[in-house]
Amino acid sequence: MxxxxxxxxxxxxxxxISSSKFPQYMRNLxxxxxxxxxxxxxxxxxxGHEKQVLPGSVAHYIAISRERKLALVGVxxxxxxxxxxxxxxGGIVTHxxxxxxxxxxxREVRCHEGIALAATRLAEDLGVIVQALLLPAGYRLxxxxxxxxxGVAALVAVILRSRIPRLxxxxxxxxxxxxxxxxxxxxxxxxxxxxxxVSSIVNNSDVIPRMSLSNLVVMSRMLQAVHDxxxxxxxxxxxxxxxxxxxxxxxxxxxxxxxxxxxxxxAGLNQVLAEVELTDPDHLYVPGKVIHMYDxxxxxxxxxxxxxxxxxxxxxxxxxxDDGSGRRRAAERxxxxxxxxxxxxxxxxxxxxxxxxxxxxxxxxxxxLLSPAKTG
Amino acid sequence: VRGAxxxxxxxxxxxDPMNPVPVARRRRVLQRGASLGGxxxxxxxxxxxxxxxxxxxxxESDLExxxxxxxxxxxxxxxxxxxxxxxxxxxxxDGAAFNVDDTILRARxxxxxxxxxxxxxGEVYALSPRP
Numbered sequence: 001m002x003x004x005x006x007x008x009x010x011x012x013x014x015x016x017i018s019s020s021k022f023p024q025y026m027r028n029l030x031x032x033x034x035x036x037x038x039x040x041x042x043x044x045x046x047x048g049h050e051k052q053v054l055p056g057s058v059a060h061y062i063a064i065s066r067e068r069k070l071a072l073v074g075v076x077x078x079x080x081x082x083x084x085x086x087x088x089x090g091g092i093v094t095h096x097x098x099x100x101x102x103x104x105x106x107r108e109v110r111c112h113e114g115i116a117l118a119a120t121r122l123a124e125d126l127g128v129i130v131q132a133l134l135l136p137a138g139y140r141l142x143x144x145x146x147x148x149x150x151g152v153a154a155l156v157a158v159i160l161r162s163r164i165p166r167l168x169x170x171x172x173x174x175x176x177x178x179x180x181x182x183x184x185x186x187x188x189x190x191x192x193x194x195x196x197x198v199s200s201i202v203n204n205s206d207v208i209p210r211m212s213l214s215n216l217v218v219m220s221r222m223l224q225a226v227h228d229x230x231x232x233x234x235x236x237x238x239x240x241x242x243x244x245x246x247x248x249x250x251x252x253x254x255x256x257x258x259x260x261x262x263x264x265x266x267a268g269l270n271q272v273l274a275e276v277e278l279t280d281p282d283h284l285y286v287p288g289k290v291i292h293m294y295d296x297x298x299x300x301x302x303x304x305x306x307x308x309x310x311x312x313x314x315x316x317x318x319x320x321x322d323d324g325s326g327r328r329r330a331a332e333r334x335x336x337x338x339x340x341x342x343x344x345x346x347x348x349x350x351x352x353x354x355x356x357x358x359x360x361x362x363x364x365x366x367x368x369l370l371s372p373a374k375t376g
Numbered sequence: 377v378r379g380a381x382x383x384x385x386x387x388x389x390x391x392d393p394m395n396p397v398p399v400a401r402r403r404r405v406l407q408r409g410a411s412l413g414g415x416x417x418x419x420x421x422x423x424x425x426x427x428x429x430x431x432x433x434x435x436e437s438d439l440e441x442x443x444x445x446x447x448x449x450x451x452x453x454x455x456x457x458x459x460x461x462x463x464x465x466x467x468x469x470d471g472a473a474f475n476v477d478d479t480i481l482r483a484r485x486x487x488x489x490x491x492x493x494x495x496x497x498g499e500v501y502a503l504s505p506r507p
Contacts, residue, residue, distance in 0.1 A: 001445040001447070004441070006440045007438070007466055009435055009438050010434060010435065011469065012431050012467040013431070013432040013439075013466070015464060016422060016478075017427070017428040017462060018391070018426055018427045019389075020459060021397055021399055021480060025461075025480050027393045027396050030391070030455035031456070360398075
């Protein structure tokens, strides 16, 4: 280190010691290996790694555990949130399958076009390996991914099951999907039908699993309701110079009165939800069984957020911080439902709707939920 | 600079390569390729369980620091190799903690970059992360 700096009177000098500064410096995997292409981890050996991302295809890896007779396929998500949002609001198409993906299911699903394209290509590659190598050797298959990768993972499983009858045997659980922060990717019936082999995990207010056309309909109708209410009170949105000004005004209301009470908002939302047709062919849902990790408003999560003392956080040993500029909520409770659960049927308009989507936020929540102290 | 943790003979932490200490940066989720440089409030990072934090008393007068800043660490690890980071931070009266500079050393290169020398568990090594 070299510097020329004046520590001013009243300031303090601090030194931090740790073992990583990511992503500026590559992580040390602590194995003593070269840290670059080490392929052994938790008993898994890397057997394939497609790093290249082309339009309509996704990077992925395949690793196998001989001991557990398990093949793990990891599908890469999008590198940026803009891309993901673009992907999610893209066209919805009917994708023809070669056969049913569960007994008696239709031979076509409605899904997002870009995800269908990426999943079809990946299923081509994987299908060969599954049929020629993994199934004859008695291996099971676990496909996982985050974000776009999660959506692709679910659809790959649907496609593979439609092609390979052996994979449809759910009692064996030959193929399973763990989808973290998946966008809504399947139509109503298909999303529910894959609950036997797809588990989607949703963290708190993550906006991506809620980025569906039906939720945009819900949101626009809610905005319309607010707009009508404003007109009733004689205010036009044009009078307000910015979104921030609008938000401030909405919170403050007129003459100390809130524009809409919480009960009014809730009643309005319920009414809008009842009006939106769940089985509309253009409405997609988060696939399979949905495990929603959340914390309650005003519960310990918010308290922890509110307290600003660094020392206390350090003593409690909870690493709730991420990028140094904010404290993150970690989920403390779990709710199990499906893609049509009310928690997912509207966009949570709050500050963390994007940061709750980040892989690190998922990891934090899972760590808190799995820590032995919380299970008591 | 006094120890934050205690008067214990040593301070310890667990580094998990799957959950590395991030670089602090401006909170702009939608901005891609955000620059890594710059001085940002480190308090979020300091709250992590895998970051040791040592803070001096309040300075009674201005203190200019110009030149090389050398750190000497006495470390022991149950891993054959790991990295050690040192960060110099200016703590403002309101508690905001801004990074001044930092450095990193991979333990296997502690005797020079021409030969990797791995650590033995239980042994204590003196490290001088270079500029």
